[in-house]
Amino acid sequence: MTNSPAAAGPLLVVRDLVKHYLPHGLFARGHPIRAVDGVSLEVAPGETLAIVGESGSGKSTLGRTILRLEQATSGSVQFEGLDVLALDRRPLQALRRKMQIVFQDPSGALNPRMTVGASIAEGMHIHGLASSGDIPLRVAELMEEVGLDPEARDRYPREFSGGQKQRVGIARALAVGPSFLVLDEPVSALDVSVQAQVLNLLLDLQRRRGLAYLFIAHDLAVVRQVAHRVAVMYLGRIVETGPTDEVLATPRHPYTQALIAAAPDPDTTARPFKLTLPGEPGDPSRPPSGCRFHPRCPHPAKDDRCRREEPALRPIGHGLTACHHAAPNP
Amino acid sequence: MSPLLEVANLRVSFPLARGVVTPVDGVSFGIERGEALALVGESGSGKTLTGLSLLRLLPPSGRIEPGSVLRIGGTDLLALDGEALRQARGRRIGMVFQDPMTSLNPVLTVGSQIAETIRAHFPLSAREARARAEALLVEVGLGDTRGRYGNYPHQLSGGMRQRVMLAIALAAEPELLIADEPTSALDVTVQAQILELLDRLRTSRAMSMLLITHDLGVVAGRTDRVAVMYAGRIVEEASTAALFASPGHPYTRGLLASIPRLRGPRQPLRAIPGNVPVPGQWPTGCRFRPRCDRVMPRCDTEPPVVPTAEGHTMRCWLGETP
Amino acid sequence: MTLEWRGLWADRGGRLGLLLLALLLAGALLLPPLLPDPRAMPDLAGGTLLPPGTRHLLGTDHLGRDILARLIFGARVSLGVAIGAVTLSITLGALVGLVAGYLGGAVDALLMRLVDAALAIPRLFLLLLIVAIMPRIPLWVLILTIGTTGWFGTSRLVRAEVLRLSTMDFVRGAEALGAGHRVVLFRHLLPNVIGPLAAATTLAVGDVILLEAGLSFLGLGVQPPTPSWGSMIFDAKSYLITAPWTGIAPGLAILLTVLAVNLIGEALTSMNQVGSV
Numbered sequence: 001m002t003n004s005p006a007a008a009g010p011l012l013v014v015r016d017l018v019k020h021y022l023p024h025g026l027f028a029r030g031h032p033i034r035a036v037d038g039v040s041l042e043v044a045p046g047e048t049l050a051i052v053g054e055s056g057s058g059k060s061t062l063g064r065t066i067l068r069l070e071q072a073t074s075g076s077v078q079f080e081g082l083d084v085l086a087l088d089r090r091p092l093q094a095l096r097r098k099m100q101i102v103f104q105d106p107s108g109a110l111n112p113r114m115t116v117g118a119s120i121a122e123g124m125h126i127h128g129l130a131s132s133g134d135i136p137l138r139v140a141e142l143m144e145e146v147g148l149d150p151e152a153r154d155r156y157p158r159e160f161s162g163g164q165k166q167r168v169g170i171a172r173a174l175a176v177g178p179s180f181l182v183l184d185e186p187v188s189a190l191d192v193s194v195q196a197q198v199l200n201l202l203l204d205l206q207r208r209r210g211l212a213y214l215f216i217a218h219d220l221a222v223v224r225q226v227a228h229r230v231a232v233m234y235l236g237r238i239v240e241t242g243p244t245d246e247v248l249a250t251p252r253h254p255y256t257q258a259l260i261a262a263a264p265d266p267d268t269t270a271r272p273f274k275l276t277l278p279g280e281p282g283d284p285s286r287p288p289s290g291c292r293f294h295p296r297c298p299h300p301a302k303d304d305r306c307r308r309e310e311p312a313l314r315p316i317g318h319g320l321t322a323c324h325h326a327a328p329n330p
Numbered sequence: 331m332s333p334l335l336e337v338a339n340l341r342v343s344f345p346l347a348r349g350v351v352t353p354v355d356g357v358s359f360g361i362e363r364g365e366a367l368a369l370v371g372e373s374g375s376g377k378t379l380t381g382l383s384l385l386r387l388l389p390p391s392g393r394i395e396p397g398s399v400l401r402i403g404g405t406d407l408l409a410l411d412g413e414a415l416r417q418a419r420g421r422r423i424g425m426v427f428q429d430p431m432t433s434l435n436p437v438l439t440v441g442s443q444i445a446e447t448i449r450a451h452f453p454l455s456a457r458e459a460r461a462r463a464e465a466l467l468v469e470v471g472l473g474d475t476r477g478r479y480g481n482y483p484h485q486l487s488g489g490m491r492q493r494v495m496l497a498i499a500l501a502a503e504p505e506l507l508i509a510d511e512p513t514s515a516l517d518v519t520v521q522a523q524i525l526e527l528l529d530r531l532r533t534s535r536a537m538s539m540l541l542i543t544h545d546l547g548v549v550a551g552r553t554d555r556v557a558v559m560y561a562g563r564i565v566e567e568a569s570t571a572a573l574f575a576s577p578g579h580p581y582t583r584g585l586l587a588s589i590p591r592l593r594g595p596r597q598p599l600r601a602i603p604g605n606v607p608v609p610g611q612w613p614t615g616c617r618f619r620p621r622c623d624r625v626m627p628r629c630d631t632e633p634p635v636v637p638t639a640e641g642h643t644m645r646c647w648l649g650e651t652p
Numbered sequence: 653m654t655l656e657w658r659g660l661w662a663d664r665g666g667r668l669g670l671l672l673l674a675l676l677l678a679g680a681l682l683l684p685p686l687l688p689d690p691r692a693m694p695d696l697a698g699g700t701l702l703p704p705g706t707r708h709l710l711g712t713d714h715l716g717r718d719i720l721a722r723l724i725f726g727a728r729v730s731l732g733v734a735i736g737a738v739t740l741s742i743t744l745g746a747l748v749g750l751v752a753g754y755l756g757g758a759v760d761a762l763l764m765r766l767v768d769a770a771l772a773i774p775r776l777f778l779l780l781l782i783v784a785i786m787p788r789i790p791l792w793v794l795i796l797t798i799g800t801t802g803w804f805g806t807s808r809l810v811r812a813e814v815l816r817l818s819t820m821d822f823v824r825g826a827e828a829l830g831a832g833h834r835v836v837l838f839r840h841l842l843p844n845v846i847g848p849l850a851a852a853t854t855l856a857v858g859d860v861i862l863l864e865a866g867l868s869f870l871g872l873g874v875q876p877p878t879p880s881w882g883s884m885i886f887d888a889k890s891y892l893i894t895a896p897w898t899g900i901a902p903g904l905a906i907l908l909t910v911l912a913v914n915l916i917g918e919a920l921t922s923m924n925q926v927g928s929v
Contacts, residue, residue, distance in 0.1 A: 054517035069824055096830035103821040111822045113843040119822075122839075123829040161605045162373075169825070176829060191372040192544055196588035196601035218518060221547075221590035225599060248592065262522035263592050264547025266574060276526050277519045280487045 009081075010042040011180055011212050012066070017075035019058070019065045031285040035061040037236030038075075045179065048206065048213040050227035050244065052220060052259070054281045057233040059216045063182040066214070067099055068092065079180070097127055100173035104185035106165035110157040116168045117143075117153030123176040142171040147201060163194035167201065174205070180212045187222060199225060220263050224248055229319075232256050235282050235292040242319020252316050252326040254299045291324070301325040333360035334538050335384070335506055338399035342379050344392050351610035352395075354379050355562035361506065366532060366539040368549040368570070371559035374606045377542045380559070381508045384540070385419050386410075402506065421451050424499035428511035430491035434483040440494045441467070441479030444501050451502040466497040469534075471527060489520035493527065500531065507532075510542040525552060546589060550574060555641075558582050561607055561617035568642035578644040580622045616646070624648060659923040666919025672912035680727035701895040711897045713887060719901050726879040727905065733795055733874075734860040740799025742806055742853050746845070749810025753818070754837060764811070767804045775801050779863070783872040794873060798860055809852055813845045847920070854917035858910040865906055881906050 017040070021033040035058040043049045053059045064070045066077050068084060077084040079099060087095060103109040110119050117139050124130050130138050140150035146167040157165055166186065173181060186202065187195040203226060205211060217223050223230055224244055231241035232255065240253040251257045258277040279296045282288060288295050294306040305324050313320040316327075342354035354376040361367045371377040382388050384400060386407065394400075400407040402422050410418055419425075427433050435443060444463040448454060454462070464479055470493040472478050483491055492512060499507060509528065513521035529552060532539055541553055549556055549570060557567040558581065566579040577583045584602040591597075604621040613619050615630035622629070628647050636649035643649075660666035702712045710719040748767070752760040782797050783789060789797075817823060823840050831839075861881075867873030868882025869889075876883060881902040888899035 054519060064824070067828055069828055093830040093832075096828060099828075101825065101828045103825065105821060109821040109825055111826075111840055111844070114839075122826065122831070126830050126835065163605060172825065172829075191606055192546075193372060193585060193588055193602040193606065196590075196599040197603075199590070200599055200601055219590070221592040224592060224596060225590040258519055260592065262519045264518075264521070264545055264550070265592055266546040266550050266586065266589055267591055267593050276522050278523070280489050280520055281517055 011045045011080060012041075012043040012214070013076075013078040014039060014041045014066060015076045015078075016040055017062070017065060017077065018073045019061050019070055020073045033285045034236050034287060035284055036065060037284075037287070039233070039236070039238055041231055041238065041241070043180070043212050043214060045212050046206065046210045047229070048215050048227045050215040050217060050223040050230040051233055052217055052223055052230055053233035054218060054259075056235060056281045056284045058236040058284065059233050060184055062233070063101065063184050063214055063216050067101055067182055069101070093127075097123075097176040098178050099180045099182070100176065100178040101182040101184060102166070102169050102173050102186050105189050106162050106169060107157070109169045110165060110172075112157055115154050115156060116148075116160070119157075119168060120153075120171045120175055123172065127176055129176065138175070139171075142175055145174070145205075146171045147197075161194075162190050163197060166190060166198055170198075170201070170205070174209075179210070180214070182214045182216070184216045185218065186215075188218065195222070202226065220248065220259060221265075232259065235284055235287050237292065237322065238313065238320075239293065239323070240319065240321045241313070242317065246318050250317065252319075252321040253293075253323050254297050255293050258296075258298070291322075299323075299325055332404070334363045334365075334403055335361040335540070336399060336401040337380075337384070340380065340383060340398045340400065341395035342376070342383055342388065342392055342398075343395055344389075346610065348610060353562055353609040354383065357559070357562075357564055359557050359564060359567065361538045361540060363505070364532075364536050364538055365555065366541060366553040368541045368543060368553040368556045369559060370543060370546060370549060370556055372544050372606050374561070374608055375559040376562040376609070377544075377559050378510055381425070381510050381540065381542050384508060385423055385425055386415060387419075387425075417451070420447060420499075420502035420504060422504055423506045423508060424502065424504035425508040425510065426492070426495045426499045426512050429515050430488055430495055431515070433495055434491060436483050439480050439482055440486065440491075441481075444494070444497050447498050447501040463497070463501070466501060467494075469500070469531070470494070470497045471523075472497075487520075488516050489523060492516065492524055496524075496527065496531070500535070503535070504537065506538045506540065508540045508542065511544070512541075513548065514543070514545070521548075528552075546585065558585075561612050562609065563617065563645060565618065565646070566642075566644040568639075572639065572642050576639075576642075578638045578642070578649060579618075579646050580624050580648070581618050582644075584621070584623070660916065660919050663919040663923070665915045669912045669915030669917075669919065672908060673916065676727060676909055676912065677731070679724055680731055683724050684728065701891060701898065703895070704897055710901045711895070713884070713898050714891055714895075719884075719898060722879040722884060723881070723901055723905055726881045726884060726902065727909075729791070729874055729878060729880040730861055730864055730882070730906075731909070733791065733798065733864045733880075734857045736792075736795040737798035737802065737860050738853060738856045740795070741802035741856065742849065743803075744800070745803035745806025746810050746849060748803070748807040749812075750814055750837065750841065750845070752807065753811040753814025754833075754841065760811070763807070767807055771804050776863075776866075779867065780870075780872065783867060789875075791874065791878075794864070794867075798863060802856065802860070806849070806852055806856075809848060810845055813848055814841055817841055817844050847923070851917050851920035854913050854920060858913040858917070861906060861910055861913075 016038050017036055018038055019036040021035060023030045023032065039062055041049065051059045051062060061070060065072050072085050079095065082095065084095065120139050120142055121135050124135055124138060139153055143150045143153060148164060148167050160168065183202065187198050190198060199222065206213060215223065215227055227244045229242065230244045230247050231238045232253065233239065234255050240247060240251065240256045247256060248260065251260055262277065277296055277298065282292065290307045290309050291311050294302060297306065311322045311324045313322045337360065338358045340354055340357040341352055343350050343352045357380055359367065369377045369380060379388065383394055384407065394408065398408065407418065434440065441460065441463050444466055445459040448459040448462050467473050467478055472490060472493050486494065513524050516524060525548065531537065541549065543549060553570050555568065556570050556573045557564045558579065560581050566573065566577065566582045573582065577586055587600040588602055590599060602621050607613065607617065616633050619625055619629045626647060633645050633647045635643050635645045637643045638649050660670055700712060700714055700716045702708055704711045708718045708720065710723065713719055713722065748763055752763040778801055779797060823836060826836055826840055864873055864880065865882030865885065868880045869886045871886060874880035874883055884902040885899055892899050
């Protein structure tokens, strides 16, 4: 696998990606669910871009749509220059080797009737990547690489703990040799003491294999640990993006500020803030007019423009923010 | 002044195909009036079962072993039965569970569910109970919309349902509120709201609280004391401030070192090796032994509970070294 | 299927059911060559309606034929019809369910409306109609009839499972790896459907045995002189007071078989609830 470090151009370019779920069935009524409603982003080789949001933000749908596990409504996804959304079946299948996904729930992500060795080897079978004699060897190598005992390859998923199952899921994705992984909340369903293990493993793998990650999460502290850049999503759109350290140190969008303020923190023994965001994350089938965040927004300068006009992402500092009132220097 | 809640040597057992397991294995703690204690642990630690035992709500095959002591305000909870037990549940101890989606009856309005609890504990007419239920809805922050009383659970979001659960738990005016992972299923901004609400309710009603959680971040600044559980036992107990400032037990230290932080200098995470043991397959001696970075030969015997400072105890041989 | 067998043996009810069924099958398959042909001439002289004794272990029926021999030959018929019909209906139901669940959309809607319509027709009356039209039906027609009228419920069950499984991440993961429809259907969906399907299958066997017995009892199923448990009860109904063993023997046989099959089915059902995704 060749991976030139600061390679020419980004690996993944997404432009104005839209995914709406239409109500279906014989008697369908109601509004479409606008899960992803115009998202643009880029990921460079070897880099981690984190997507952060709460429920209804569309972050999971974004990951799946980029991989064409969901059919996009409109927009474009370019991977290594190829137009992913327009590919026919065969070239798409070939592309699948380069882009893989790790899911949130380790229990649902593995076929309970396949041994973990078979699950890991599945991709190799599908793409003919190794002869049947070689496969056990490759599976053993992968299991070691993710910290599992290769002797366990003939066991079934239910004999493993959550953290171990997640490692199997990672090995399964790595088996086809991808350069880009979508990680959909990979540690959210794990015990606290195991989360660090898997996060460290992911960082290790990135270093060793030069992988690029789209890291979907709701926990900002986790994101801080693994991501070079972060994009905050709300109701299907990105509201702020930029280098992780900068966004966390000086958040410009009121929603980002609220997320940071609400994050549980074992450092402080006194509550540092009194800002609690009212209301709940909105309904993606009925987003508010204008700025989607305006009903909950605590910004003192909130005005009529916020209700009427949807703000565009504009450069502030080293990143982009979508707010009419975000100051360049808070 | 004796504590409001006294738990001593609580042991809960379940008969399984492979033998009897004891997921709660000798847990002792106390909660004073008006105090909030956090019970922190990961899956398999036994924290949820501990909470359920206080209300005698264990699954049918579970058994509270003899020798366990459970007392609230001097009343022996294990000696109660039938009507007396029913009264104690709700009137003395209230409970809020993790998943608001499945904790509410989907075919009854939320208001009637609150009123039902009120009437189960107080001799009030339907109209009086309704008035009180409306007042409770306001108290938990759901009073802004008229007709909230007549809403059905499916019409409410997760955070709102959790508020309804709180209202039901408070309806009988308990002295102690047990909250079992009350915010784990909620979004982080909603979680902050609910935690804030819990704080407010505690102060306004001078209620004690047992907060069961796996998230140490939720605990900081919100509870007075913390007890850390591992493999069915409490391995460390201290005031919240002391636990974060000077954790003693290697498990507590390991946890704190492995949690990603939002503030402060960014450090690489130091993970605790190995996996959380499953009840029934606990190591002999100190149960944390296989994963401990400071293990000593004497750790293959059960360590005692030793005080390390005023109001700070831990179950570890390290506490004995001068 | 290895997971199933191990689990069945471990479960007490399942083990009992398996042993019982094995016994019955062994008896039905191995004993007949050793016994006199029960379709042989009725032995009126030998003694009709003899109670169980040393020569005839379960006695004789109203035509002097050995009841035990008829019972064992009848087992072949009853079990044969049951297994044949159930195999047919399970295969049909699984196929329809898989297709409807996987393809979805218009195909699914069409198939399910057909199933709904078919389910509205009472099965027993349909069968009675068919067998009444053709009085002397060959056995294979009986199997075909019962089989083709029994797959509707199974198709719904399989469809529901397929729908549930399709949303699971391991199926998405297979798609992400580049798996085509065939791989998803046969490596991922089908093996996970077998669990609930096996449970439903064994329970269906019990149903069909009772169904066939009922039909034969009404004189409409298996025709004399071929013995079947149902027809034996039919024959015995006039003699229940004077010679109860003529009815008890086949009745008990039906009971034990259905019990065995139900025990297995229940064990499989509880295993599915516990151990699966």
